[in-house]
Amino acid sequence: MTWGKGCGYLAQGCDEFTDLDLSHAIIGTTLKVRLLLYTRDNVTCGALMSHTNLHAHPQFNLSRPTTFIIHGYRPTGSPPNWLQSITEMVLFREDVNLIVVDWNRGAANVNYFKAVENTHKTADNLTAFIQKMQEHGASLSSIHMIGVSLGAHISGFVGANLNGSIGRITALDPAGPQFTGTSKENRLDPTDAQFVDVLHTDMDTLGFREPLGHIDFYANGGADQPGCPNTILSGGAYFKCDHQRSVFLYLDTVNQTCAKKAFPCSSYKEFLDGNCLNCDLFGSVGCPVFGYDITKWREVLLKFGQTKTFFTTNSVSPFCMTGYMVDVVIWNEDVRWGYITVKLHGDDGQEAVANIDHKALKFKRFTETKLFAQFDKDIQLVKKVSFKFSTGNALKPRYKLRVLRLRLTHLEEKKRPLCRYDVILEESKEVTFRPIPCEESNF
Structure with a gap:
């Protein structure tokens, strides 16, 4: 593989994710959606995309698949600490247009309800951009949206706007508050893309409990993750560790650090009791393996409608057991x-x-x-x-x-x-x- 220098566009300057702080979140931010493009020619140097003039970016090749990374709620305004890792790992695995959706101005707000309101507006913005891509010859089937927390529902709204035509949505611990108990029009659901895979890691607090995709993975039961604090005395980590673990479990699979075989089961208890270890249901492909390569099981999973699966992990990477x-x-x-x-x-x-x-x-x-x-x-x-x-x-x-x-x-x-x-x-x-x-x- 031939790599670019990473910052081949330094002459024009590298565009970075919006870096805010708690003072911005306290005051409140007005929504602004920025699209940062990364490719194998500019792995570490983001190029700010025009929403209307796609030809302004020669490195944006519509014959390649496009992957969107969409973050969630940012109560302190800081950039997600996993952005660089997921960008580099995905581009190492696949030659794609990788677009980081920076809606930090809109997600950074101590008022969570305001951030929730902005999910629909962000989705409308992305929908218009993807429609512009389609006009220039892009295939909706080749689009993969990876959404974290609120970003998972944004992906769902975009998919619904496009009548479920985009190829794949990966939802990493979709947000629960303000989405639990709502109709499928107001949250992610399996009809939002041709294939929807979902990971649950914090369903008892910040995440969503019920299945939302064609396949839903419940890591360690979907609630408390090993190695995460159990008491509020641990400070901020107590609130975000389980929720954020979803991203790091997924990164392990992009990086091919280890395979996490998941077993279809009605409950975590039945899984721990060893009552769900038969993979004959999936024929020669065997039980699905969580993560980036789940599309190998796509055809067989689509036959089943919705599949609920469980797996366990270690407390640190590599997370496989x-x-x-x-x-x-x-x-x-x-x-x-x-x-x-x-x-x-x-x-x-x-x-x-x-x-x-x-x-x-x-x-x-x-x-x-x-x-x-x-x-x-x-x-x-x-x-x-x-x-x-x-x-x-x-x-x-x-x-x-x-x-x-x-x-x-x-x-x-x-x-x-x-x-x-x-x-x-x-x-x-x-x-x-x-x-x-x-x-x-x-x-």
């Missing part, structure tokens, strides 16, 4: 209840941990208990395995879990399951052993 099915058969006479922690050890000193503690698990004699274990790393060659059983009750006598068989099956790769037979787990004591390939037998 590795899933195993863990089967446990005990021979205690009495039923045992408790939690399991599993640790995988590689030959290079690496360790991966899975805590299966979302609910107390029931272990019954000669009955297979299936556990869905999600590890923070993928250990390619597992040398040792550690198990720990706990009841979570320090006041009762300590129990032993007499295990007839433990079996671990990798959910991503076609590896032979690993087993251990006849092991005793003393409560709250970690037991480490070398696994062996499973025998072909059932209990």
Whole structure:
């Protein structure tokens, strides 16, 4: 790939995203929409687009696809801290016209309701620009809008204005306040584009709870994200961390840092219980993988209408996790209840941990208990395995879990399951052993 110098238009000056501060937000800003164009010839140097004279920008090639990046509410007026990353990553992946929609004057306002009002006006502005593109030969099918928070609904309004003809809308944690409970004309919905994919990360506060696209991904259940503060004592991060995580999860997929397989399921609880791990519904393509490349599943997803899926992540990038099915058969006479922690050890000193503690698990004699274990790393060659059983009750006598068989099956790769037979787990004591390939037998 041949790259430009990044700032090839410095002679004319680089145009940057509007940088405001809290004083602007307190006073309130009047809407002004600026379109900053980036291409592989000017990756880091924005060119301010004319809304009417497209020929003024020789680097704007309408035979290429066009991607719009649309930010959301900016209560302090500062530019989004992810703008440069998403611009560079998308242009590395694909030769497109990338247009950053700068509506900071309009989004920067301590009065959130004013910013919401400006979403429709911003959408009308973008609609007129895209219609101008269409007049000059651009294909609406080749347009991809990536909208964050309020930007997700702006994308939807643009799509509706164009009768759902644009190719794709990606909605990253669409805003909930002032949109929840409204009709589909007043929010994003699946008819707004030929394909709509949605990620939910903060549905209990700033995000939207219900499905809005052809496929909706709920990361870690769609509400609280790992590594984000749980108390208001953490300041501003408490309010924005879960919401903003949507962008960073998406960036991981643009950058191809890791694949996040998502499983269709009716609820997060059913997903954690391991009841939704069958991907046969999607045929040879398997379960969808969240993110930039979801269009590989487009045709099969369009057949289903709306699909709700779940996946889990780590607390920092790379956010991907590795899933195993863990089967446990005990021979205690009495039923045992408790939690399991599993640790995988590689030959290079690496360790991966899975805590299966979302609910107390029931272990019954000669009955297979299936556990869905999600590890923070993928250990390619597992040398040792550690198990720990706990009841979570320090006041009762300590129990032993007499295990007839433990079996671990990798959910991503076609590896032979690993087993251990006849092991005793003393409560709250970690037991480490070398696994062996499973025998072909059932209990």
